[in-house]
Amino acid sequence: MTTRGGRTGLGRVRRWIRQRPADVMDVFVYVVVLNLAVQYLPSVISETFTLSLLTAVLLKVALEAVVFLKGKILGRFRAATTPAGRWAAGALLWVAAAGSKIVVLELVDLVFGDAVSLGNFISVTALVVALLLSRGAVRRLLYDADEGDRSAG
Secondary structure (H helix, E strand, O other), rough: OOOOHOOOOHHHHHHHHHOOOHHHHHHHHHHHHHHHHHHHHHHHOOOOHHHHHHHHHHHHHHHHHHHHHHHHHHHHHHHHHOOHHHHHHHHHHHHHHHHHHHHOOOOOHHHHHEEOOOOOHHHHHHHHHHHHHHHHHHHHHHHOHHHHHHOOO
């Protein structure tokens, strides 16, 4: 099945993967961390490996959106010239940090229902921290600091 210009959907996926290898690597890291959480935390459940892979992809998309949002808010915080502006940006950052965990829990529940559970607020917070730390550690291991930053974004 081809699309306009003779390109297949698979060709687009391959091109995207070649352009963003760090994102593909992140998904693999997320799968490992998520499956370790499934194994060692009773509140984290994924009925199948396929569901854990799809959950890792969902977490990658959600966490990238959260990191983008937090970056925008930090920019506003740094640009604020008044104490009220800094306080408002700080409060917004706190809401985004806490709210993102709730959004992740609800998103996983909406997409996967009872087949996947990331537990409660505390377990999902620990999971997100573990995901981000693991991603950073693997990127530092495989890339130079400046090269990893370029391929990450």
